[in-house]
Amino acid sequence: GAGVSQSPSNKVTEKGKDVELRCDPISGHTALYWYRQSLGQGLEFLIYFQGNSAPDKSGLPSDRFSAERTGGSVSTLTIQRTQQEDSAVYLCASSFPNQPQHFGDGTRLSIL
C-alpha cells in the first residue's frame, strides 16, 4: 500500500524566500508528525497533529515556522524568510493512535 508521501523531494531556494513542504500521510492515520534532520542538530521534533486536538508546536524553532493540516489529512510545513540554517531534510511521519510512526523519504531543503 501507499506510504507517507512527501513533496518536493528536493528544494533549492534563495535566502529570504518562503517555502512550503507537503506531506500526504498514510490513509486513515490520525497522527502526523514533522521532524527536521540536520548535520549539526540531528533529528529534532517540530510539530505533532493528532485528530482534531490542538497541535503540539513545542518543537518549532522560531515563529518563521508554521504548519497546518487540512481535513485531517494532508499537511503543509511553511518556512517564511528562509535562512541558511534552515537547510536540512524535513521528515514527515504518520500513525494510527497508539501505533509506531511510519516515515516518508523527506524533503531535502537547501538555502543558498
Next chain:
Amino acid sequence: AQSVTQLDSQVPVFEEAPVELRCNYSSSVSVYLFWYVQYPNQGLQLLLKYLSGSTLVKSINGFEAEFNKSQTSFHLRKPSVHISDTAEYFCAVTPGGYNKLIFGAGTRLAVHP
C-alpha cells in the same frame, strides 16, 4: 525531560562479525523504546520496539535489543552482519506512551567485506 545517548557515532565491522550499537536514555517517566534504521536518501524504518513485557525484542532480519531498566539501556545487537546492514541506526524514546519521538544522534554502521 528525556534524552537519548548513542555512544558511538560510527561502528566499522567486517561482514559476518557480531555487532553491538549502544543506546542509553534518561527519563523521569516511563518510556517506549525504538530502534529505527535509515538507508541513504530514505526515511526512517522501524526496526524494533519495546513497550512492555519481555525485555528482549527481535526483528525479522536478525537484530535484537534488550531493555535494561537498571542501566537505562536499550542496546542493539546482531550476531552476524551483512553488507546490506550498512546504514545509520537511531535509538529513540517516546515519553509516556506513543508520542513524539526523541532521537539519539545516530550510529553509522559500516560493514566491510
